[in-house]
Amino acid sequence: xxAIGSAGPEARVTTGRLRGRTEDGVTVFRGVPYARPPVGxxxxxxxxxxxxxxxxxxxxxxxxxxxxxxxxxxxxxAAADGDWLTLNVWxxxxxxxxxxxxxxxxxxxxxxxxxxDPVFDGRVLARDGVVVVTFNYRxxxxxxxxxxxxxxxxxxxxxxxxxRWVRENIAAFGGDPDRVTVFGESAGAGSIxxxxxxxxxxxxxxxxxxxxxxxxxxxxELAADIAAVLAGELGLPPFAAELARLxxxxxxxxxxxxxxxxxxxxxxGTAAYVRTPFAPVVDGEVLPxxxxxxxxxxxxxxxxxxxxxxxxxxxxxxxxxxxxxxxxATALRELAPDPGAYRAAHPGAGEERLYELVHSDWMFRMxxxxxxxxxARHGRAHLYELTxxxxxxxxxxxxxCHGLGVPLTFGNLTAGMATLLLGQEPPPVAAELSARVRxxxxxxxxxxxxxxxxxxxxxxxxxVIDTEPGTKAYPEEISRQLWAGHAFxxxxxxxxx
Numbered sequence: 256x257x258a259i260g261s262a263g264p265e266a267r268v269t270t271g272r273l274r275g276r277t278e279d280g281v282t283v284f285r286g287v288p289y290a291r292p293p294v295g296x297x298x299x300x301x302x303x304x305x306x307x308x309x310x311x312x313x314x315x316x317x318x319x320x321x322x323x324x325x326x327x328x329x330x331x332x333a334a335a336d337g338d339w340l341t342l343n344v345w346x347x348x349x350x351x352x353x354x355x356x357x358x359x360x361x362x363x364x365x366x367x368x369x370x371x372d373p374v375f376d377g378r379v380l381a382r383d384g385v386v387v388v389t390f391n392y393r394x395x396x397x398x399x400x401x402x403x404x405x406x407x408x409x410x411x412x413x414x415x416x417x418x419r420w421v422r423e424n425i426a427a428f429g430g431d432p433d434r435v436t437v438f439g440e441s442a443g444a445g446s447i448x449x450x451x452x453x454x455x456x457x458x459x460x461x462x463x464x465x466x467x468x469x470x471x472x473x474x475x476e477l478a479a480d481i482a483a484v485l486a487g488e489l490g491l492p493p494f495a496a497e498l499a500r501l502x503x504x505x506x507x508x509x510x511x512x513x514x515x516x517x518x519x520x521x522x523x524g525t526a527a528y529v530r531t532p533f534a535p536v537v538d539g540e541v542l543p544x545x546x547x548x549x550x551x552x553x554x555x556x557x558x559x560x561x562x563x564x565x566x567x568x569x570x571x572x573x574x575x576x577x578x579x580x581x582x583x584a585t586a587l588r589e590l591a592p593d594p595g596a597y598r599a600a601h602p603g604a605g606e607e608r609l610y611e612l613v614h615s616d617w618m619f620r621m622x623x624x625x626x627x628x629x630x631a632r633h634g635r636a637h638l639y640e641l642t643x644x645x646x647x648x649x650x651x652x653x654x655x656c657h658g659l660g661v662p663l664t665f666g667n668l669t670a671g672m673a674t675l676l677l678g679q680e681p682p683p684v685a686a687e688l689s690a691r692v693r694x695x696x697x698x699x700x701x702x703x704x705x706x707x708x709x710x711x712x713x714x715x716x717x718x719v720i721d722t723e724p725g726t727k728a729y730p731e732e733i734s735r736q737l738w739a740g741h742a743f744x745x746x747x748x749x750x751x752x
Contacts, residue, residue: 377389
């Protein structure tokens with residue numbers, strides 16, 4: 256049941272009444288708890304159901320960001336009460352029934368991110384006729400540190416808890432609990448891939464849109480080794496009971512210290528090379544298998560990537576013009592299925608181009624393709640590639656880079672990260688492409704059909720998003736063949752010399 260109160264729109268959820276706001280014709284409720292604050296006795300534990308409240312709770316402001324890495328530009332601070340596990344709902348019609356629902360899972364390398372980022376504002380999407388939900392989940396060591404005595408993948412368990420809240424409550428906002436689609440980018444897409452393989456997430460969504468899926472999953476053995484080194488930074492054993500006595504800031508700083516020094520732990524192999532201490536852990540219980548080993552047969556999928564995924568990272572790190580033959584050789588040795596075959600398949604590519612290609616393929620392009628191929632064998636998958644070059648940073652540096660799909664998805668072309676990718680004044684074609692992407696995503700949420708043919712091994716139909724979008728065979732055929740036999744197994748430790 257929902258109603259419009261004199262002081263603002265109201266909705267009743269299982270834990271009490273909420274009062275939101277109306278903005279640009281859309282009703283929005285912010286900072287709604289979907290789980291209890293994970294502090295005190297709930298620290299480093301599975302999320303617990305939220306507590307009810309009396310009266311009407313104001314839902315006008317976003318909940319605070321969860322603790323997150325200071326290495327990536329975030330403040331790293333944490334709310335004293337730990338009220339991080341909150342979500343936000345945008346509804347085009349609070350009195351409606353049966354609207355499709357889009358639930359966003361943000362990216363950030365499993366180390367940073369916040370649902371209150373202005374680029375994730377759901378008003379534009381909601382006006383297209385869907386209910387939009389965004390939420391926070393635990394990050395870095397709080398969410399993904401693999402400590403003895405703590406459940407694995409707490410960040411993923413938070414996501415399941417948010418989806419359960421949606422199933423139980425979204426009808427109060429005009430949404431249909433049986434027409435829920437999760438969508439996300441980068442680590443958010445990796446989370447979605449994990450959810451597809453998690454028994455605890457079964458039945459909580461019927462569609463998934465995974466934008467730039469990372470292939471990064473950790474073995475339990477490697478994750479435990481990283482956790483032991485992290486605890487050692489604090490002079491403690493890697494036991495949750497010991498670490499939970501520390502402030503979130505101290506645990507966060509220890510995680511950052513490990514990330515900063517990963518190159519000094521060569522036994523961690525590829526994880527050390529890419530300097531990524533946290534990712535979903537294939538622990539055998541919460542995440543029993545990789546997504547390409549246990550696809551969800553009852554979920555329709557849209558998955559894809561950008562053409563030039565790694566150029567964003569090279570631009571941020573100032574790597575253009577600085578890739579030596581040694582760095583290219585190291586990248587090929589660490590990432591390519593066959594370094595010699597990689598070079599032979601790209602005879603005209605210089606060292607910098609090979610470096611960029613192998614990072615793009617390993618990190619996002621080929622895992623996204625693998626997810627489409629696997630899902631197509633058991634259900635229905637639609638593949639896309641974004642090839643329109645980003646006009647930001649002068650128009651030549653970025654290409655169709657990582658993250659470009661996010662402002663196009665939400666239609667927020669001058670907010671947050673959008674200005675880096677699109678420039679201060681995005682060209683008219685950006686708005687046109689955003690409208691096309693939003694139309695495809697909302698159509699998929701409504702009907703399961705994004706508007707182009709499903710991916711099949713024979714024809715490999717792919718929606719290519721450019722100035723003139725169209726459907727063709729998968730464009731990255733060279734990479735597809737090079738990676739055809741690659742397992743994308745969980746990362747493991749190397750044998751000690």
